[in-house]
Amino acid sequence: MTLTSPDIKPLTRQNFPPNFVFGVATSAFQIEGATHEDGRGDSIWDTFCREPGRIRDGTNGDVACEHYHRLEQDLDLIQSLGVDAYRFSVAWPRIQPSGTGAANEAGLAFYERLVDGLSQRGIAAHLTLYHWDLPQALQDQGGWTNRQTAHHFAEYARIIGERLGHKVRSIATLNEPWCASILSYEIGEHAPGWHDRPAALSAAHHLLLGHGLAMQELRALKLSADLGTVLNLGPAYPATPADGAAAAVADGRFNRWFLDPVFRGEYPRDIWDGYGTDVPVVEAGDFEIIRAPLDFLGVNYYTRSYISASGEQPAGAVTTDMGWEVFPQGLSDLLIRLHADYTLPPIFITENGAAYPDTQNAEGDIHDPERVKYLESHLRAVLAAGEAGVDVRGYFGWSLMDNFEWAYGYSKRFGLVYVDYETQERTLKDSARWYQALAKS
């Protein structure tokens, strides 16, 4: 099995700065299952999955990877990979089944077992507060379009901070606010599945506000954990010079709309003007809250966008099972640009990975050379950014194991570890072994 081209030396830890963190990532709804156990309330994804046609393969999160019931086994699995860190999310509806009020002890106890189990195994816990599973009861009041949701989120953040904050290495407030707003309220592909741009921009604003309010609550607890947030970012490249203006808009809507409030305390003027009357209500003082200093920025990177009025595709593009172009240079370009344009805290690549239609052969092996190539080339892009002066402290492969890929259900496999959904058996793919060799090097 040749995992690296023969003329390039395989990556080892020696290539990376000392203390560079190698981790794997998941999120609650995508792996836990047990959606109706131990007092968990409905989330917007439970509701969304019940609506016909929303999920390509008609599945839901009820069982998923049964992680809720296989916690110890999965912790052992993570440990077997030799990684330093594990990024996971807490399901808000396990903690506050209707989004407000007293904490549900059974929910807290589950995540406490998780972080204690990581610590016993010498693995750093990187906790994300919100990876899209909003309590349905809050959606019934408008979800993120309701400003009050930001305040509820801050209260939930305090509950988690108080109980788990001293046991984790980092806390990220949000995962990918672009997805939780635009993809969910404007494009309608994610829960709650709306098609309403003003609502989406209002949701985005309240997510950012919720982030800032949660930062205030967490800071007040004086935790040793690093505090930050996670954005999904990707550069937009114009196919021709004539596509330059459109690429600037794409970049502004996807990247700057979230970066500028957090790091500059303002929305990008060009994009704000372009949105016309669709822009959100910003109250006095909002940006002061939103621009709270961060200890780290999490960057999720999968692909670039290629902007072409004629619909032209990039020459020679190779794509994953998601149809996403494999473009590692986009990650180094992105990081170098972020470093040039913003004053940033240390960066972690909190997600990066690829879906391929993996199958288990008769011997039980899963050969996924494309994923190995994807991971390796993107890790090299991180190294290139580092050489250009960008302070990247760690990398989390998405994902620990195959899981519920949102609107695609179980049809897209992003795991380093293969999951047989019939038996719930977990098997290391070649990519997991490759990553393990790197992590243990």
Ligand code: FCB
């Ligand atoms: C990201 C999500 C993550 C996963 C990957 C493929 O946008 O944060 O949950 O679905 O995409």
